[in-house]
Amino acid sequence: MAPRQKITKEMILEATFRLTREHGFEQVNARSLAAELGCSTQPIFSRFEHMDALKKAFHAYAGRYFDRYAAQAMQGGDAFRKLGExxxxxxxxxxxxxxxxFMSEVMDLHGFEHMYDDRENLEVAENLSREMHISLESAKRFYMKMFIFTHGIAAMVASGFVQLEPGEAEALLSEAQTAFTAQHTE
Structure with a gap:
């Protein structure tokens, strides 16, 4: 008799990643995960009390994936612009x-001023303040405007609302950065 495979939290998160990537998180449930893992739902609920706990853990897991993705993309050049791209x-x-x-209730952001409760966002604003020689408050406004603009493009792309030609998003970001910089350096 072959030994039973021990299903770990990491295995469940990896299976959730694969299913989300292919079908979207809304298609992830205990049964689809069990099928992906080749087990019953029992190991899933023995590692995660309920699906909301899994969703929270998976959001952090996927967030770390994005952080690595962005860090790699930001190598060399204007890091702020490269992050938007x-x-x-x-x-x-x-x-x-x-x-x-970035488009689900998991973010739970209550107004843009709370963007800076996140240490990483505050560090970006502080760096922009130093690099652009503007006040921290002005840098926060600049960053918020760039984020709103960038997120708008990204949301349209992710939802399939718009198909952009190669370089089109980058050109739009460049124009927005120039316009918003002019507003904050006068």
Whole structure:
């Protein structure tokens, strides 16, 4: 008799990743995960109390994947611009993961001022303040405007609302960055 495979949290998260990537997180449930893992639903619920706990853990797991993706894309050149380009490219290449990470209620952002409760966003604003020689408050407004603009393009791409030609998103980001910079450096 072959030994039974022990299903770990990591295995469940990896299976969730594969299913989300291919079908979207809305198609992930205990049964689809069990089928993907070749087990019953019992190991899933022995590792995660309920599906909301899995969703929260998976959001963090997928977030780390995006962080690695973005870090790699930001190598060399204007890191801020490259981050925006990576965000849109991720929306195009990984639309199901993008929708989970950046277009779902998991974000739970209550107004744009709470963007800076996140340490990473505050660091970006602080870096922009130094690089652009503007106040931190002005850098926060600049970053917020760029984020809204970039997210709008990415959301349209991820949802299939728009198909962009190669270089089109980058050109739009460049124009927006120039316009928003002019607003904050006068």
């Amino acid at each position: 990576a965000y849109i490219t991720f929306a195009r290449q990984e639309s199901n993961l993008f929708r989970l990470l």
